[in-house]
Amino acid sequence: MLSPIPGVIAWPAIGLVAAVLAGRSVVVRDTVVDQLVNRLFLWGLLSLLLYRCDMTPGVASLAHQLALGCTVMSSMCLQGIVRVWAFDADPVAVWRRHRVCALLAAGCAATILLAGTSARREGRLVDLTASPGDIVVWTAFGLPLLLNTSLLARMCLRELRSGGIGVEGKLVSGVMAWAATLFGANLALSLVQAVTGWQGGGTHLTRVEATVTVCLVLDAMFTAIPLVRTLLAAAELDRAGRSCRRLRPLWRDLTAAVPEIVLPPVPEERTDASSRLMRMTVEIQDALLHLGRYAPATVGPAGSGCPLTDYAHQVAQATRARKSGSARVGSAPARLPVPATDFDAGLRQLLALARVWPTARAGLVGV
Numbered sequence: 001m002l003s004p005i006p007g008v009i010a011w012p013a014i015g016l017v018a019a020v021l022a023g024r025s026v027v028v029r030d031t032v033v034d035q036l037v038n039r040l041f042l043w044g045l046l047s048l049l050l051y052r053c054d055m056t057p058g059v060a061s062l063a064h065q066l067a068l069g070c071t072v073m074s075s076m077c078l079q080g081i082v083r084v085w086a087f088d089a090d091p092v093a094v095w096r097r098h099r100v101c102a103l104l105a106a107g108c109a110a111t112i113l114l115a116g117t118s119a120r121r122e123g124r125l126v127d128l129t130a131s132p133g134d135i136v137v138w139t140a141f142g143l144p145l146l147l148n149t150s151l152l153a154r155m156c157l158r159e160l161r162s163g164g165i166g167v168e169g170k171l172v173s174g175v176m177a178w179a180a181t182l183f184g185a186n187l188a189l190s191l192v193q194a195v196t197g198w199q200g201g202g203t204h205l206t207r208v209e210a211t212v213t214v215c216l217v218l219d220a221m222f223t224a225i226p227l228v229r230t231l232l233a234a235a236e237l238d239r240a241g242r243s244c245r246r247l248r249p250l251w252r253d254l255t256a257a258v259p260e261i262v263l264p265p266v267p268e269e270r271t272d273a274s275s276r277l278m279r280m281t282v283e284i285q286d287a288l289l290h291l292g293r294y295a296p297a298t299v300g301p302a303g304s305g306c307p308l309t310d311y312a313h314q315v316a317q318a319t320r321a322r323k324s325g326s327a328r329v330g331s332a333p334a335r336l337p338v339p340a341t342d343f344d345a346g347l348r349q350l351l352a353l354a355r356v357w358p359t360a361r362a363g364l365v366g367v
Contacts, residue, residue: 004206005213010052013217017045020220023227027234032091033084036077036098037223043074044216051209064125064205065116068141069109071212075148076105086155104144111140128190128204138204142187153180172222179215186211233273240273243351244280250354251280253361254287257319261286281343284350294318294326308352312360315353 021041028034050067053060080098083089115136119126128138156177160170190204232238236245255262263279295318 004203005051005209007052010048010213013213014045014048014052016224017041017048017216017220020224020227021045023231024223027230028227032095033081036080040074040077040081041216041220041223043070043077044212044219046070047074047212048216051212061116061120061123061125062113065112065120065137066109068137068208069105069112072108072112072141072144073102073105074216075145076101078148078152082151082155086158108140108144112137115140125205128194130194138190142183145183146187149180149183153177156180175218176222179218182211182215236273238273240277243347244273244277246351247277247280247284247354250350250357251284253319253357254284254291254315257322258287258290261290277347281347281350285346288315291315291318291322294321306356308349309356309360312353312356316357316360 021038024034024038024041029038047067047070050063050070053063077098079101080094083094083097084091115133116126118133119137126134126137128134153176156173159173160177186204186207189207192198193204229238233241236242261283263283265279266275295314
C-alpha cells in the first residue's frame with residue numbers, strides 16, 4: 001500500500017473531512033472565508049484520497065506527487081483566511097489575491113510533477129535526498145507550506161497574546177498554532193536526515209502524510225463544532241429553532257391578516273435561528289398591536305376564566321374581522337394580559353399564547 005498510515009486511522013479521517021466539507025458546502029458558503037475554508041478541505045480531501053492509492057508502482061508514484069500538489073493548493077487557502085481573520089483585509093481584494101496564489105500553487109504542483117518524472121519512471125516515491133530532482137520536488141512542496149503555515153501560526157499566537165478571546169478561542173488558537181509548527185519541524189528534521197544520513201524519527205514520507213492528516217483532522221474537528229450548530233439551527237432543532245416552530249402557526253395566521261408588517265428576510269436567517277426568532281417575535285407583536293383595534297371588548301357572556309385564553313379568542317375574532325374587511329371596533333386595543341418587561345418575558349408570553357391559539361382559532365370559521 002502506498003500510504004504508511006493504517007486504513008483504520010486514515011479512512012475515518014477521510015470520512016470526517018468529507019462530512020465536514022459536504023455540510024459546509026450546503027449551509028456554510030456565503031462569505032469569502034467560508035469559500036476558502038471549503039476549498040481548503042476539498043484540496044485536502046483529494047490529497048488524503050491520493051495517499052490511499054494502492055496500484056502499480058508507477059501510478060502510485062504519480063498519485064503521491066499529485067497528493068503533494070493538492071496539499072500545496074490546500075495550504076494556499078490559508079493566505080486569504082488569515083488576511084481576513086487577522087488583518088481585516090478587504091474580502092474582494094483577498095479573493096483576487098487568492099486567484100494569484102492559486103496560480104502559484106498550480107505552478108508548484110506542475111514543478112513537482114516535472115521534477116518527479118525520473119521517480120515515476122523508476123516506479124519509486126520521491127523522497128528528500130541529495131538528488132537534484134528530489135530537492136526541487138520538496139522545495140516546491142515545502143516552501144509554500146512553510147510560508148502559509150507560518151502565517152497561520154502568527155495569527156494564532158497573535159490571538160493568544162491579545163487576551164480578547166475566551167477559553168474556547170484560546171484552545172482553538174493554541175492547537176492550530178501547534179499543528180502549524182508540525183510542518184516546520186518535519187522539514188527541519190528531514191533536512192537533518194538528508195545532510196547527516198541519520199535515520200531516526202521515521203521517514204520523511206511517513207511524517208508528511210501524517211502531518212497533513214493530523215492538521216486536516218484538527219481543522220475538520222474545530223470546524224465541525226460551528227457546523228453542527230448551524231445545521232441544528234437550520235433544522236430548527238436548537239432552542240431558538242424550537243421556539244420558532246412553536247410560534248410559526250400563530251405567526252402565520254397573524255401575518256396573513258396583517259401582511260404589511262412582515263419584514264423582508266435577511267440572508268443570515270437561513271442558518272441563524274436566533275435571527276428568525278427575533279423577526280418572528282417582532283412581527284407577532286406588531287400584528288397584535290394592529291389587530292387590537294379590531295378585537296371585541298369582551299370575549300362574550302361567558303369567559304374561559306383564563307385571561308390569556310380569553311385574549312387568544314379576542315385576537316382570533318380580530319383576525320377574522322381584519323381579513324373580512326370589517327371596520328375597527330373603536331375601543332381601546334386589546335393587549336396581552338400582563339405586559340412583558342424584556343425579550344425573554346415577551347417570548348415566554350408569546351409561546352404561552354401560541355399554545356392556546358389552535359383552540360381559539362378552531363372556534364372561528366374562516367380564520
